[in-house]
Amino acid sequence: MADKYDGDLIQESLELLKGAALREALLSAIKQADEAQDHYYRMFFRYQYAAEVYFHDDPPKAMPAAIEFSSIFEEYPDLFGSAGGEMYIMIMQLAVDPVVSLPQIPISQWEEMMDQYYQLIKRFNIGHRTYWSQKSQFMIYIDKEKAFEYFQRFWKTGRDDLSDCRACERSFAVRMHLLMGDEEGAAVHAKPIKQRRLSFCKDTPHRMLKAYIEYAMDKGDLKMAIPYARELKRIGHRDRGDLSYIGAVLRCFAFSDLEQGVKLMANSFPWAAGLWDEKMAYDFYKGAGAVLHQLSRKEEHIPLTLPEQFSCFRNDGVYPVKELEQWVYGQAEDIAGRFDARNGTNFFKDNLGLAVNYSY
Amino acid sequence: MGKEYHFQVNLGGMLDILSNHLYKSADVFLRELLQNGTDAIALRKRREPGWDQGAINIRLKPGRKIVFTDNGAGLTKEEIHQFLSVIGQSSKSGMLDRRLQEDYIGRFGIGLLSCFMVSDTIVVHTKSIDGKKAYVWKGKPDGTYTLKRLEDSKEGKGKDIPTGTSVILTAKEGCEEYFQEETVTRLVQYYGLMLPVPVRLNKEKKPLNQIPEDFMQMGRGKLLAFGEWLFQEKFLDVVLFHTKHLSGAAYVLPYKTDSSVKNGHRIYLKNMLLTDQGTPLLPDWAFFLRCFFNTAELRPTASRESFYEDGELEEARQEFSDTVKQHFRHMSKDNPETLHKIVSVHYDAIKSMAVWDDEIFDMFIDYLPFVTSEGRMTGAALKHAGSASYIGDVPRFEQLKPVFIAQNRLLICSGYAFDEQLIPKLAKRFHLPVVPLHEEDMGKVLKGIPAEERREAQRMLAAMNEGLKEFDCRADLRSFQPADLPALYSISDDVRFLRQVQGAKESSNGVFSAALSSLLSGNSGKALAGLYLNYYNPLVQRLLSVQDDELLRSMAKVLYVQALAAGGHSLHNKELRALSRELLYLVDGIK
Numbered sequence: 028m029a030d031k032y033d034g035d036l037i038q039e040s041l042e043l044l045k046g047a048a049l050r051e052a053l054l055s056a057i058k059q060a061d062e063a064q065d066h067y068y069r070m071f072f073r074y075q076y077a078a079e080v081y082f083h084d085d086p087p088k089a090m091p092a093a094i095e096f097s098s099i100f101e102e103y104p105d106l107f108g109s110a111g112g113e114m115y116i117m118i119m120q121l122a123v124d125p126v127v128s129l130p131q132i133p134i135s136q137w138e139e140m141m142d143q144y145y146q147l148i149k150r151f152n153i154g155h156r157t158y159w160s161q162k163s164q165f166m167i168y169i170d171k172e173k174a175f176e177y178f179q180r181f182w183k184t185g186r187d188d189l190s191d192c193r194a195c196e197r198s199f200a201v202r203m204h205l206l207m208g209d210e211e212g213a214a215v216h217a218k219p220i221k222q223r224r225l226s227f228c229k230d231t232p233h234r235m236l237k238a239y240i241e242y243a244m245d246k247g248d249l250k251m252a253i254p255y256a257r258e259l260k261r262i263g264h265r266d267r268g269d270l271s272y273i274g275a276v277l278r279c280f281a282f283s284d285l286e287q288g289v290k291l292m293a294n295s296f297p298w299a300a301g302l303w304d305e306k307m308a309y310d311f312y313k314g315a316g317a318v319l320h321q322l323s324r325k326e327e328h329i330p331l332t333l334p335e336q337f338s339c340f341r342n343d344g345v346y347p348v349k350e351l352e353q354w355v356y357g358q359a360e361d362i363a364g365r366f367d368a369r370n371g372t373n374f375f376k377d378n379l380g381l382a383v384n385y386s387y
Numbered sequence: 388m389g390k391e392y393h394f395q396v397n398l399g400g401m402l403d404i405l406s407n408h409l410y411k412s413a414d415v416f417l418r419e420l421l422q423n424g425t426d427a428i429a430l431r432k433r434r435e436p437g438w439d440q441g442a443i444n445i446r447l448k449p450g451r452k453i454v455f456t457d458n459g460a461g462l463t464k465e466e467i468h469q470f471l472s473v474i475g476q477s478s479k480s481g482m483l484d485r486r487l488q489e490d491y492i493g494r495f496g497i498g499l500l501s502c503f504m505v506s507d508t509i510v511v512h513t514k515s516i517d518g519k520k521a522y523v524w525k526g527k528p529d530g531t532y533t534l535k536r537l538e539d540s541k542e543g544k545g546k547d548i549p550t551g552t553s554v555i556l557t558a559k560e561g562c563e564e565y566f567q568e569e570t571v572t573r574l575v576q577y578y579g580l581m582l583p584v585p586v587r588l589n590k591e592k593k594p595l596n597q598i599p600e601d602f603m604q605m606g607r608g609k610l611l612a613f614g615e616w617l618f619q620e621k622f623l624d625v626v627l628f629h630t631k632h633l634s635g636a637a638y639v640l641p642y643k644t645d646s647s648v649k650n651g652h653r654i655y656l657k658n659m660l661l662t663d664q665g666t667p668l669l670p671d672w673a674f675f676l677r678c679f680f681n682t683a684e685l686r687p688t689a690s691r692e693s694f695y696e697d698g699e700l701e702e703a704r705q706e707f708s709d710t711v712k713q714h715f716r717h718m719s720k721d722n723p724e725t726l727h728k729i730v731s732v733h734y735d736a737i738k739s740m741a742v743w744d745d746e747i748f749d750m751f752i753d754y755l756p757f758v759t760s761e762g763r764m765t766g767a768a769l770k771h772a773g774s775a776s777y778i779g780d781v782p783r784f785e786q787l788k789p790v791f792i793a794q795n796r797l798l799i800c801s802g803y804a805f806d807e808q809l810i811p812k813l814a815k816r817f818h819l820p821v822v823p824l825h826e827e828d829m830g831k832v833l834k835g836i837p838a839e840e841r842r843e844a845q846r847m848l849a850a851m852n853e854g855l856k857e858f859d860c861r862a863d864l865r866s867f868q869p870a871d872l873p874a875l876y877s878i879s880d881d882v883r884f885l886r887q888v889q890g891a892k893e894s895s896n897g898v899f900s901a902a903l904s905s906l907l908s909g910n911s912g913k914a915l916a917g918l919y920l921n922y923y924n925p926l927v928q929r930l931l932s933v934q935d936d937e938l939l940r941s942m943a944k945v946l947y948v949q950a951l952a953a954g955g956h957s958l959h960n961k962e963l964r965a966l967s968r969e970l971l972y973l974v975d976g977i978k
Contacts, residue, residue, distance in 0.1 A: 045646070045804035051781045058956075087906065088884060091891030094903065098894040122899065132905040139898040223667065223693045258696070261704075262671075264743070294743070294808065301880055303906075332811045335825060344815075 032063035034071070041075070046266060050079055057092070066103045070096050074114060077121045082230075083268045086125040087303040093122035112151030113188055119144055120157065120189075127165045128306035130365035137165065156184040157191065160199060168366065168374045171206055178203040194225040198234035205242040213238075233263050233272050240275040245378075249387040252279040264291060267298040270311045277314030281321045282387045288318045293331055300336040305362045309375070312359040313382045319352035320385065356383070413565065416505050418578040418691075419498035420455045420554055421586065422659055427459025427552060428584050431516055434460060441584040445571060450563040453571070457584075458551035461515040467524050467534060471499065471511060499554075503528045505565045506556035512537055513552040521548040578660040580617075580653070581681050603629055614638040617653065618677050623729055626714040628680065632703035635680035637673070637711065639729055644674050646739065652678040656685060662692050668703060675736040676711075712746055719750055730754040738805035742812070752813060757806060758784075760791040760798040769799070770817055776824035776832070777801040777810045786875070786954055787824075790833065793868030798824065829877040829917055833865035836922050840864075847931055847939055851920075854940030855947055858962070859885075860916040862943060870923040876950035877917040883956075890959050918947055938976070941969040 037056045044052050053076040060068035073096045077089035096118050100111065107114055123144050126137045141162065148154045159181035166174035182200065190196065197216045204212035217239075219225050220232050236259040243252035256279035263272035273295045280288030292315050302308045322329065328345050339346070339354040356379075363375030421443065428441035446454040462470065502509050507528060514521035514537070521537035537548055558566045565571075568588065575586050575595045585594035599605060599613065610625045614636065622638040635655075649665045658681055665673055668682070685703060686695035694700050718726045730737055734755055741748040741755070753767035764772065775797035778784050784800040791798040799821070801810040814821035824832060836844070844864045851862040859882065867875070878886070885907065892903045920927045926946075933939055948966045951958060 047779050047802045047807055048781050048804065051802060055782060088887075090903065090906065091884075091887040094891045094895045094899045097899065126902065129906060131908050132902055136898060136902050136905055140902055143898055221696060223688050223696065257701070261701075265671075297811070303884070330815070332815050334823060 032059065032065055034060060034063075034065050034068035037068070038071070046083065050076065050084065053079060066099055067106045070099050070103075070106065070114075073099075074118050077118055081121045081125075081268075083266045085267065085303050086121075086307075087129055089121040090125060093118045097122070113153060116144075116147055116151060116154045116189055119147060120154070120161070123161060124164075125304060127168070128304045130305055130362070130369040133369060134169075134371075153187050154189040156181055156186055157189050159184055160191070160196075163203070164199075167206060169370045169372055175203055175207055192225075192228040192231065194220055194227050194231035195234065197225065198231050198238065201235045202238035205238050213242075233259060233269075236263070237272050237275045240279055244275075244278050244387075245381045247384070247386055249279065249282055253283050256280060256283070260287065260291065264295060267302075270295065270298055270302070270307045274307075274310035274312070274314035277311075278317045278382065281314070281317035282385075285318070285321050285325075289322055289329070292318045293329070296331060297334055300334045305366070309359055309362040309366070312355045312362070313379065316352055316355045316359060317382065317385070319348055319355060320383075323348040323352055413501075413504040413562065414574055414577075415691075416501045416556075416565070417571065417574040418659065419501045421575065421579040421582060422498060423554075424455065424457030424459060424552070425579075425582055425584055425659070427457050427461065430460040431458070431550070434516060443582075443584055443586045444590065445575070445586065445588045447566060447568055447571060447589060449568060450566050451558050453556050453558075453566050454553055455556070456551060456553040458549060460517075461550050461552050462511075462513045462522070463515040463518050464520070464522060464534070466515065467511075467513065467522055471524055471526070471532075499526075502554065502556055505559055505562040507559050508557060510555040511552060512542065512548075512555070514548050514550050516550050577653075579658075580660070581655045581658040583658055603627070603634065610636055611638075614677070614679070617679060618651070620677065622677070623732065624718075624725060626676075626711055628707070628710050630703075630706035630710060632682055632684055632699065633680050633706055633710075634683075635678065637676040637678045637680075637707075639733070640675055640677060641732065643732055643735065646671065646674050646735065648674045653680070654678060655681045656687055656691075656694075657681075657683065661687055661694070664693070667694055667696060667700065668707070670704060670708060670740075672736050672740040673707070673711075675733040708744075712744075712750070715747075715750055727754055731756075735804060738809055742805050742808045748809075748812065748816070752809075752816075755809070757810065758800040758803065760784075760788045760796075764799075766813055769813060769821070770819065772797055774820035774822075775799055776822055778824045779807050782954070787832075789869050789872075790867050790875070794834070796832075825879065829875075829919065833867045833875070833919055836864055836866055840922070844931055847933070850936040850939035851918075851943035853936075854943035855918060857965075858916070858944075858947060860918050860947060862918045862920060864922055864927075865919045866922040867919075868923065870921065870925075872953070873921055873924040873926045874946045874950040875919040875921070876947070876954045876956065877919060878954075878956070879916070882916045886956070886959070889961075893960055918943070918950055920946070937972075941972050944969045945973075 034056075037059060041049060041052055041056065053072055056072040057069070057076060060072055073092040077092040077096070080086070080088040080092075097115070100115050104111060123137075123140050126132050126140065141158075144161075145158060148158055159177050163174045163177035163181055166177055178200070191199070197220050200216035201213045201220075204210075204216065217235055220227075220235055225231075236255045239255040240252045240259065243249070243255070256276045259272055260276045260280070263269050263276065273291060277288050277292055280291065295311070296315065299308055299311050319329075326348055329348050329351065330345050331351075332344060333340055333346075339351060359379055359382075363379050366375045367373055424443045428443075432438055432441065440458065442458055444456045446456070499509065509524075509526045511524040511526075512521065513524070522534055523537045523540050523542065524532060524534050526532040538544065556566075565574075571588060572595055575588070579586055579596045580598060582596050586596045587594050599609070602613075605613070607625060610627065611622055614620070614622050614625060618638065620638070621641055623641050624639040626637040626639070628635050628637065649669075650663050652663050652665050652669070653660060654662050654664075654668060661682070665678070668680075668685075669676075669678065682694075682703065684699050686697060686699070687693070688695055715726065730751060737747070737751050738755060741751055751766075753765060753770075755766045756763045757766070757769060759769075759775075769775070776791075777799040778787065779800075779802045781800060781802040784798065784802060787798055799806075799810055801807045801823075810821065811823070813819065835841075841864065848862055848864060855862055860876075865875075888903050888907055892900050895903070920930075922928075930939065930942055933942075944965045948958065948962050951962065
């Protein structure tokens with residue numbers, strides 16, 4: 028006789044796992060719950076898996092699990108009681124959010140997804156504030172005035188149980204004010220984070236630090252970027268989900284601490300292999316390109332352990348620095364081109380232009 | 388120009404901010420009293436060189452009243468108006484070129500207000516060393532206060548009033564627990580254990596806050612005993628700190644902890660407890676330690692529950708890392724058995740350090756355990772194991788383990804936390820022939836078959852590949868153990884994700900299904916999955932002699948679904964339908 032399915036036991040067994048082992052175990056847990064037709068755990072493990080890959084691996088990988096959660100939830104809407112609506116919207120956010128980083132998904136489809144997502148928000152009457160933040164984050168690369176308008180709507184809408192943590196919201200506010208060139212406005216929002224007057228989640232103060240580094244480097248102010256980069260280096264290279272942060276640090280370290288920059292790049296480079304989140308890959312390549320550019324002035328070759336998935340892979344593990352720099356920028360250019368084509372703007376092309384202006 | 392007006396401050400509102408937003412709990416009222424008392428004693432010491440009788444006494448009427456007395460500098464009438472009655476004005480601010488004296492703890496002038504969290508009135512009796520008069524100040528939460536001479540009040544009449552300050556609090560309804568001996572003892576020992584002045588309860592001779600005077604000179608045994616008393620744990624080891632910013636000890640826990648654990652420490656600033664949280668002072672990897680530190684030259688935040696992020700904090704962090712590393716470096720030479728014991732419990736924490744720190748990596752790699760096809764092996768063993776492959780997928784590792792054992796080859800599982808970085812680092816640092824095993828390389832791992840047999844198998848493979856086309860999969864023939872395994876399915880991360888997307892598309896419709904189709908667009912060139920048929924398997928041997936192509940196509944699908952299930956992959960509708968269809972075909976054939 029087959030053993031009785033015990034979702035609680037499986038859940039307990041996941042508690043000490045991390046990283047790749049946790050993701051594999053969660054996929055296996057989903058499979059077992061599917062086989063047992065335990066709809067509560069079918070949803071619960073999908074929810075956990077989506078959150079795990081979204082925050083610690085490659086965010087678009089959350090999409091299939093989130094969308095499957097939606098189908099199961101619609102069939103069994105009462106299994107999570109009153110918390111169900113909140114869970115449902117939260118996981119759908121993980122399905123919608125990565126679209127900004129996937130240039131192959133057209134804007135019209137994103138708009139339709141957002142409409143459907145908004146229907147859910149109205150249905151459960153929760154998540155209004157987050158909805159405006161989602162819209163704002165997408166528009167950053169298309170129309171910054173519009174993005175700021177959405178940001179203001181987000182800021183004016185009341186908080187609810189689905190809102191991001193206060194520190195993340197402040198980090199986002201810092202980013203939006205810097206986007207508009209308003210350093211004073213950004214400083215107002217940054218102050219409680221810098222003074223640690225707010226509780227932090229996993230992504231704060233990382234987001235704020237990244238926003239400051241990119242802003243400072245874009246305007247050629249290396250001195251301003253350095254303390255933020257040092258702090259972000261200390262806290263922001265935990266797993267693959269940190270590649271965007273690492274990219275920002277590399278961009279600054281290329282000109283302020285090349286030795287650490289090379290080390291950080293070498294250690295995190297393999298994480299960029301097979302990444303679906305193209306914005307994250309772009310951020311990393313942008314920073315790695317700067318490091319390689321500076322390194323090429325001193326060294327001709329760099330030893331790296333890269334996976335074969337990279338088209339630049341070399342069996343001997345020794346890479347000509349100039350050649351690798353060109354390859355890395357080629358990747359960034361390619362991604363920038365695809366984002367701009369989807370968005371109908373020159374945002375990424377201009378952004379990359381600022382990054383390769385080495386006048387620090 | 389219009390008339391200038393002043394803001395009115397609603398003290399009730401301020402108290403709400405303090406209790407609900409600034410401070411985490413009402414416990415802090417005792418911390419604030421200890422802080423003010425200690426600062427007053429420090430001031431008196433400065434003003435009366437040679438005086439060294441500083442002490443704090445607490446008297447309790449259990450559940451009702453607390454009288455908190457210090458024999459410090461006290462306050463004059465002017466100072467009472469200036470410091471006790473203006474929020475944000477600290478008697479300790481604006482001193483010595485606006486730099487806070489080293490031995491003062493407080494700075495924000497809001498501490499006394501925290502007493503309103505447990506008492507509806509605050510009564511202060513005080514006599515300054517600068518004056519002969521003593522005063523009684525009574526403050527209420529509505530912002531009003533009274534002030535009169537203590538000698539004229541019934542509490543002070545005819546008494547010889549000593550220099551110093553007493554704060555008298557009466558329990559608010561619901562706050563009686565803060566006025567119990569057990570609570571006060573706990574809080575004094577929690578917040579004020581390191582204070583340089585004795586704190587006594589109800590005139591007991593023995594202070595509540597006594598720590599060994601020779602703490603920094605104590606031997607390992609005594610330090611461990613102190614740690615056991617303080618944290619109620621029998622620790623494995625202790626690291627002593629005596630740096631510019633940190634003095635105290637970090638204790639190594641005797642059991643494994645999760646990396647998310649950040650609390651449970653005792654971190655003091657200028658002898659007063661600041662926080663039990665490791666962040667932001669301690670690095671993320673410090674979760675295997677319980678720290679008892681007094682810190683200096685670091686800035687507290689306004690709530691006095693964390694540190695302000697600045698260069699000093701950065702230096703303190705560096706000191707912490709350097710000291711821990713140095714300790715373990717010595718231990719690896721002097722006491723490798725203990726180090727081995729620590730690693731066996733805390734290898735997760737040590738691995739997390741070793742990923743980014745070469746020195747830690749070199750120090751510990753020989754001791755760190757890794758999962759391999761030959762069981763657990765340490766880094767030292769792997770250095771001498773010769774060539775090996777590593778794979779990050781744990782179930783896949785389990786599936787391939789017997790194949791590698793049969794081939795007498797070593798497979799390392801790098802799917803556990805930090806191993807995915809440490810194994811390549813180990814290979815690179817010591818130039819070891821240890822390489823990643825990608826799913827794309829499976830063909831190389833499994834033994835090929837002789838050319839003649841391969842030629843004979845061509846027809847079978849062609850027919851079977853025809854059958855597998857619809858699954859984006861390609862069959863190949865290899866020889867591997869165990870022989871009873873007819874086929875091995877191999878899938879790259881990309882193909883696996885595509886399968887997940889395919890599954891999600893099947894279960895959804897509308898815009899989300901369309902978005903998943905878009906997600907896959909442009910991925911037609913991605914690698915195919917592989918189905919490796921085992922030449923040693925009796926079923927495969929039989930199939931080699933089958934001439935019926937349709938039967939071979941059908942069997943390919945059956946073996947494909949069987950290999951999927953054996954490999955722990957989820958089965959989609961398409962595969963289940965194919966299995967039913969092909970089984971039916973086979974049964975029809977029997978007829």
